[in-house]
Amino acid sequence: MSTLAERADARAPRRPVFRLGGMSDRAIAWLFIMPSVLLLLAINIFPLLWTIQLSFTNYRANRPNAPLRYVGLDNYRDILTDPDVWHAMQATAHFVLWSIVLEMLIGFGLALLINRRFRGHSFWTTMILLPMMLSPAVVGNFWTFLLQPQIGLFNSAVAFVTGTDPSSFQMIGDVALAPWAIIMVDVWMWTPYVMLICLAGLRSIPDYIYEAAEVDRASPWRQFCSITLPMVMPFLMLAILFRAIENFKMFDMVNLLTSGGPGSTTELASITLKREAFEKWRTGYSSALAIILFVSVFGAANIYVRALDRVKQR
Amino acid sequence: MSIVTHSVAEPSSLSKTIGGIIVATYAIIAILPLLWIFLTSFKTPTDSISYPPKIISEPSVEGYVNLFTTRTRQTPEFLASLPPPQTWYERLVRSRNMVIAGPSKVVPRFINSMVIGFGSTFLAVCLGTIAAYAFSRFRVPLADDLLFFILSTRMMPPIAVAIPIYLMFRNLGLTDTKIGMILLYTAVNVSLAVWLLKGFIDEIPREYEEAAMVDGYSRLQAFFKVVLPQATTGIAATAIFCLIFAWNEYAFAVLLTSGDAQTMPPFIPFIIGEGGQDWPAVAAATTLFFLPILLFTILLRRHLLRGITFGAVRK
Numbered sequence: 001m002s003t004l005a006e007r008a009d010a011r012a013p014r015r016p017v018f019r020l021g022g023m024s025d026r027a028i029a030w031l032f033i034m035p036s037v038l039l040l041l042a043i044n045i046f047p048l049l050w051t052i053q054l055s056f057t058n059y060r061a062n063r064p065n066a067p068l069r070y071v072g073l074d075n076y077r078d079i080l081t082d083p084d085v086w087h088a089m090q091a092t093a094h095f096v097l098w099s100i101v102l103e104m105l106i107g108f109g110l111a112l113l114i115n116r117r118f119r120g121h122s123f124w125t126t127m128i129l130l131p132m133m134l135s136p137a138v139v140g141n142f143w144t145f146l147l148q149p150q151i152g153l154f155n156s157a158v159a160f161v162t163g164t165d166p167s168s169f170q171m172i173g174d175v176a177l178a179p180w181a182i183i184m185v186d187v188w189m190w191t192p193y194v195m196l197i198c199l200a201g202l203r204s205i206p207d208y209i210y211e212a213a214e215v216d217r218a219s220p221w222r223q224f225c226s227i228t229l230p231m232v233m234p235f236l237m238l239a240i241l242f243r244a245i246e247n248f249k250m251f252d253m254v255n256l257l258t259s260g261g262p263g264s265t266t267e268l269a270s271i272t273l274k275r276e277a278f279e280k281w282r283t284g285y286s287s288a289l290a291i292i293l294f295v296s297v298f299g300a301a302n303i304y305v306r307a308l309d310r311v312k313q314r
Numbered sequence: 315m316s317i318v319t320h321s322v323a324e325p326s327s328l329s330k331t332i333g334g335i336i337v338a339t340y341a342i343i344a345i346l347p348l349l350w351i352f353l354t355s356f357k358t359p360t361d362s363i364s365y366p367p368k369i370i371s372e373p374s375v376e377g378y379v380n381l382f383t384t385r386t387r388q389t390p391e392f393l394a395s396l397p398p399p400q401t402w403y404e405r406l407v408r409s410r411n412m413v414i415a416g417p418s419k420v421v422p423r424f425i426n427s428m429v430i431g432f433g434s435t436f437l438a439v440c441l442g443t444i445a446a447y448a449f450s451r452f453r454v455p456l457a458d459d460l461l462f463f464i465l466s467t468r469m470m471p472p473i474a475v476a477i478p479i480y481l482m483f484r485n486l487g488l489t490d491t492k493i494g495m496i497l498l499y500t501a502v503n504v505s506l507a508v509w510l511l512k513g514f515i516d517e518i519p520r521e522y523e524e525a526a527m528v529d530g531y532s533r534l535q536a537f538f539k540v541v542l543p544q545a546t547t548g549i550a551a552t553a554i555f556c557l558i559f560a561w562n563e564y565a566f567a568v569l570l571t572s573g574d575a576q577t578m579p580p581f582i583p584f585i586i587g588e589g590g591q592d593w594p595a596v597a598a599a600t601t602l603f604f605l606p607i608l609l610f611t612i613l614l615r616r617h618l619l620r621g622i623t624f625g626a627v628r629k
Contacts (some may be wrong), residue, residue, distance in 0.1 A: 021346065025452055025533060026452070028448065028452070028534065029450075029452035029454050031444075031450035032444035032445055033448045033454065036442065036504050037445070037463075038443065039497075039500065040463070040501055040504065040505070043479070043497065043498060043501035044467040044475065044501060046478075046482075047479050048476035050444070050478040051477060051531040053475065054477070061477075061481060069545075085525055110337060111339050113333035114333070114337055116325045116482075117325075117330070118332050118333050118334035119330075121334070124338050124341045125337075126612065126615060127344070127345055128337070128340065129615075129618065130344075130608065130611060131344060131348070131612045132622075133558060133607050133608075133610070134562065134607060135561070135562035135564065135578075135579050136562065136564065137562075137579040137580070137583070137602075138562075138582055138600055140353050140576075141600075142347070143347070145351075145354070145591075145593055145596070146347055150365040151362075151363045151364065151365050152367070152368055153346070153350045153367055154345065156462065175386050188347070189342060191344075192344075193622060194617050197619065198624065199578070200619050202360055204480060206368075206490065211454070213611045235627065237628065238623065238626055242622075242623065245469055249471040249566075251471070251565050252564040252565055252579075255564075256564075256583055267325075269471075270471050270472075273471070273473045273474065274473050277473065277476070278475050278476075278480075287478075289474070290475075290477060293471050293474055294469075294470050294471065294474050296402075297470075298466065298469055301469055304592050313323055
């Protein structure tokens with residue numbers, strides 16, 4: 001415990017203390033920020049610029065010594081007129097849309113129930129959260145086991161509940177079911193994520209608003225529509241944004257679960273990209289596709305963030 | 315920071331019970347696949363692919379033995395000519411008419427996962443902490459743009475970045491090296507680290523360091539002796555998030571590594587037995603691979619929300 005006099009003493013020499021240590025704050029700021037920025041420039045931005053350059057060439061990474069030719073916008077034209085790419089975009093849109101719709105409905109529903117704070121809610125919440133912490137690739141891999149028609153747990157469970165024959169359907173071998181198989185596994189994995197964000201939204205609503213509504217004799221449905229929903233909306237939109245970006249980029253889980261099959265039913269944009277870049281080695285073409293994908297995510301995210309801001313301001 | 319316990323005049327105990335039952339049912343159904351994998355890891359290969367699936371089966375550690383060894387099938391005559399098995403696992407393998415040829419690659423892959431995970435986490439957290447401090451405390455020109463730039467690097471599809479990184483690593487001789495993977499994961503994680511840590515450091519009152527500086531500390535001393543100790547929890551939580559990312563990452567790992575630097579996620583799907591995937595061994599690897607994550611999830615419970623939303627939502 002120092003006495004007041006001692007403290008006054010320590011303060012006495014009014015030196016420009018904020019500039020001690022030989023460095024100004026500004027120098028420290030740059031010194032502290034630069035390493036991160038440089039690393040990102042080297043490992044994210046430089047590759048991005050390189051991708052842009054490659055996208056105008058006919059370069060093939062498996063033939064590094066072949067003459068490099070600039071082909072202008074040919075790669076972009078080829079991509080935009082390629083039915084396979086459009087097919088992949090449609091598959092991606094189907095996957096992103098339905099996974100988000102289902103995750104929102106189930107996640108928000110669970111959050112509403114958990115918010116009733118029954119006994120043991122925190123234990124069950126932790127249990128529910130587990131799937132989203134796991135490696136998507138490893139998850140995709142073990143779901144191929146669970147979804148096998150005869151020996152798999154899923155088919156047997158469905159057969160047990162509905163009374164059908166477990167080998168009468170194949171989740172990942174059937175053209176009609178495979179797109180739903182990847183949606184199902186994604187929903188299994190990421191519903192907790194949406195739930196957690198919704199729960200934070202619900203907990204941010206102060207009590208007194210509901211109390212006032214109660215005084216005004218607003219029905220529970222009315223309270224839900226005019227208090228809960230609008231106040232949770234920014235959180236829901238944030239969850240949609242994060243899930244949409246992640247699922248648009250989806251590669252690992254689907255690559256191991258169906259690897260795009262059967263045929264090309266579940267071939268999402270990232271999987272097409274990987275095939276073009278690392279199996280067919282059309283580096284120039286796939287660079288152009290990468291740029292198109294990146295611009296789409298980035299543009300969509302920007303528009304969305306603006307909309308999010310508007311909702312928040314309301 | 316405090317959680318408002320709100321309720322419309324407290325939900326009735328019936329509605330609580332119904333809510334509890336539905337949530338618990340969902341949780342149990344959601345956990346079943348994980349339990350199934352755990353059970354499968356203790357089945358024999360035959361039991362694991364029986365039809366209909368067996369819930370109860372004779373427990374066996376064959377999956378774990380198969381995971382850690384490579385084996386070759388031998389004729390009964392050859393097996394009879396061998397000296398009796400020395401260890402319990404040799405006996406187990408012999409009972410399947412096989413002999414152990416050597417250890418499998420799982421241990422080196424696990425070590426790779428650890429080295430790359432901890433290495434990249436350490437670097438990302440170091441870089442992230444100082445950058446976050448600067449963004450939090452100093453007037454940095456274009457701070458918002460820089461922060462957005464840092465975040466936007468996370469929006470690129472990994473495969474899109476992987477093409478030039480593959481070429482770059484090939485030119486620099488970094489393909490399939492741990493250093494290369496550490497640098498790459500550091501770059502991916504640093505954006506998360508900056509955003510999360512900025513949130514944590516923002517919450518430490520400036521008065522603490524200002525008081526220290528008035529007492530004669532330099533800015534750097536104040537940072538190391540006042541801010542860092544205060545930010546320990548935040549740094550630990552951030553580190554765990556970075557570690558989980560590096561631990562789980564697959565896209566870069568599968569494209570840029572094949573042997574020396576291969577981590578667990580690209581390795582696990584290729585644990586092959588006779589005729590396809592050796593499911594008990596895959597399940598054993600999956601179980602061992604998930605255990606640290608289980609621990610981390612429980613440790614992180616309070617900061618989970620922040621981590622998964624890049625600090626956008628704080629509870």
